[in-house]
Amino acid sequence: MFKKLRNRMLLLNMTTISVVMVAAFGFIYFITYMNIQTENERKLESVPRLAANPTGDTFMHRRQFTNSDEEMFIVRVPMDFSPSFTILVDRNGQMMDVLTHLDMPQDVYDEIATRVWKKQKEQGTINFENRKWQYKITAFEGGRIGLTNRQIPANFENVQYQIRFLDITDSSKTLTQLFVTFVIVGFIMLFILFGISYYFANRSIRPIEENWEKQKQFITDASHELKTPLAIISANTDALLANREETVASQDKWIDYIQKETRRMGKLLNDMLYLAKVENTGEESLPFDLSNTVKDVIASMEAVMFEKGIHLTHSIASEIIVTGEAEKIKQAVLIFLDNAVKYTSVHGKVDIVLKKHRNNAVFLIQNTGIGIPDEKLPRIFDRFYRSDPSRSKETGGYGLGLAIAKTIIERSGGTIYAESNESRTVFTFELKLK
Structure with a gap:
């Protein structure tokens, strides 16, 4: 009975702790995830775009794959710049050009543009070259990127969309490591808390078990103590009934025995009642x-x-x-x-x-x-x-x-x-x- 009670207490305690721990870790993970996602969105929006009159010393290459020449465009790059690039595509998703500072082969850019276009999603994530990239597809308008129609290069005339990519490998690893850390720490904490809960559950049950055993012993002892005077009273009563023709005076001995045991039993009952009163009530x-x-x-x-x-x-x-x-x-x-x-x-x-x-x-x-x-x-x-x-x-x-x-x-x-x-x-x- 007491083992079942202890196990129920353990189950309730561990369930409560697990729910609270999962809720706490989940909340921390969710907040961290949302912060990282917001930061990634901000960085993705700041991926360098083509500019007509840029300022500053930072630049990136526009690698033109339609011929062997490379043209250089100066672009603005933020201080917290992460690896990123922009692919310009036509209305069918065919790559027209790339704005990048990364040294990757043309077929890699072509492949990633094709894979993203086939997803038919305006934004999302994709894995390639052992990295994780977040992308976003937006319409290409020369005026919105600082170019007039007169300034748009000839090979940009068919560009309809630009796909911006941001390397989120590190932030993804951070979230994965955070999740793994929470799992490991959670299991370790549950193991430790189980030991602590088991110890205190046993300590909590022990007084109840001891009181239960004392109560059983009390009932057993009280029954035993009451049994003796009752047996004596019964025996003397039988002696009286066996000699009905005798006078009361001649059977004084049996009556005295009955009175003596009655007084002893009364004293016992009074002590038991007094003990119960002392334990359960209190005076001022x-x-x-x-x-x-x-x-x-x-x-x-x-x-x-x-x-x-x-x-x-x-x-x-x-x-x-x-x-x-x-x-x-x-x-x-x-x-x-x-x-x-x-x-x-x-x-x-x-x-x-x-x-x-x-x-x-x-x-x-x-x-x-x-x-x-x-x-x-x-x-x-x-x-x-x-x-x-x-x-x-x-x-x-x-x-x-x-x-x-x-x-x-x-x-x-x-x-x-x-x-x-x-x-x-x-x-x-x-x-x-x-």
Whole structure:
């Protein structure tokens, strides 16, 4: 169940990340593509044209293939000039002349003009000579390129169109490299993000899984604890029913057993309800004097400790103000003291300390007696856990007291921990000072 939940979280997370990443990379690629296309269009429009009275020192050759002579025309060339040329053709697409500064054979120009003309598109791209060229076909008018009818050379009289070409190989490679980079980076990022998502998905699922297991264990333990008193009550009820003719007074023993187990079961149910209430509801947190609270709890337990012959020492710092639910924290202190009294042998010792340490109020309660084994110490705050089950039966405990105390302290923003060795046990909790 939890693996399915984790996998669904991973799928949702990776799908969301993939969509966002594709959208981001796609937007960047689209913007770059549009900028490059706009720049190419601008450069294509600035491809040098034939001019009658040009200025400047830059020039290009008009290679006239109708005879062996070469004529030179001075043309304007922009500063950001890219490899380009213009082919002049007649109405049938036959090449008449070329304006170029590139050294390519006549048949190459002828071939490219034929291929472009057959496309029957006014503009587009074409590949030849291992280069990519962008072209545009426009009508040829002598006046629009700075020539009068009197100045148009004889071999230009049949020219109807001019096809301008711009080398866009570099910009095309830039877009291709950008696309490949996005793909590679995308896969690497997805791989890394998958690992991170997998790690955090497991971390997110772990508390849920632990709580689920604790809940199952709680139900199992509660059922087990309730089963025993119910079995005893049932057995004693059967004993009563088997002796119907006897008087109530003569069957006092069975009735006492039933009452005793009923009280134990009632205490268990009350503890369970109290634990649920502590976890699921909260009272208003207000500042209160923890020193007075601890002193009140000690006063209420002094008679019990005296009867058991337990020696009590305490060191309570005055006016230690904390913020929390006063009654519940008092209940936690009472649980710790009651637990210490239960597990301290006759004529043993209990020591209580309340002090300030930096910004915290620190409460320690130490009792002598048989300690808690190291392997059992981490579970001491678990519900229904008892490090010594036989001892717990004697004291009537169910293993809920420390779980309740831990929940109270943690809900008040504090921390709690335990230490133990062969002869003593120490419980400590800390709360933030007001």
